[in-house]
Amino acid sequence: MLFLAPTPRKTPRKPKRKESALTVTWDEIKPTSQTEVFRTNQGPVSICEVDRNGQFLILENASFKLRKDVFMGKYKLERWITPSRKLVFTFPDSFTLKHEHDCKLWVRGAGGRHNPPDELIWQEITSLGAGINIPTRLLNEHGEERATHIERRK
Numbered sequence: 001m002l003f004l005a006p007t008p009r010k011t012p013r014k015p016k017r018k019e020s021a022l023t024v025t026w027d028e029i030k031p032t033s034q035t036e037v038f039r040t041n042q043g044p045v046s047i048c049e050v051d052r053n054g055q056f057l058i059l060e061n062a063s064f065k066l067r068k069d070v071f072m073g074k075y076k077l078e079r080w081i082t083p084s085r086k087l088v089f090t091f092p093d094s095f096t097l098k099h100e101h102d103c104k105l106w107v108r109g110a111g112g113r114h115n116p117p118d119e120l121i122w123q124e125i126t127s128l129g130a131g132i133n134i135p136t137r138l139l140n141e142h143g144e145e146r147a148t149h150i151e152r153r154k
Contacts, residue, residue: 034154035132040147045070045097047136047149054128055110057136057149063099070097074141077105081129089122 039046044063051057057077061070073096077089089105097103097117104119106112107126114121128134138147 035151036154037151039149042146044068045138046147047138050136050149052130054130056104056106056112057128058102058104059097060102061097061099067099069099072097076139078137078139079128080135087125
């Protein structure tokens with residue numbers, strides 16, 4: 001009698017993130033759009049996604065080994081729409097991003113719901129700006145850059 005063992009399925013795995021002083025990542029080139037994403041982070045928090053239509057962005061606390069929550073009260077998120085127009089979001093004083101969690105920051109009217117710490121609404125704006133080549137930076141309470149994200153045309 002012959003028994004066939006099921007073939008193992010390859011499951012997508014989350015890429016391993018290094019917890020170092022500075023992490024620089026070039027994400028893969030998206031074949032349909034011919035763009036590339038450049039991200040940096042100092043510490044466990046990174047800007048892992050920015051919606052190309054300007055509706056939301058996602059911050060990730062990739063502190064897997066250290067299991068460290070990050071207090072982000074008074075951190076600022078800057079997004080340069082044009083060389084002369086900058087959007088600035090200041091996180092609430094008591095905001096903490098838990099380890100191995102992410103936070104989706106929605107603009108007003110984009111379908112998000114205010115559910116801290118998993119989701120926040122940026123009430124002052126209706127768009128983060130659409131397109132590519134728009135730099136986004138995360139600054140700590142001292143104005144030091146902690147993470148960046150930029151999508152560029154290849």
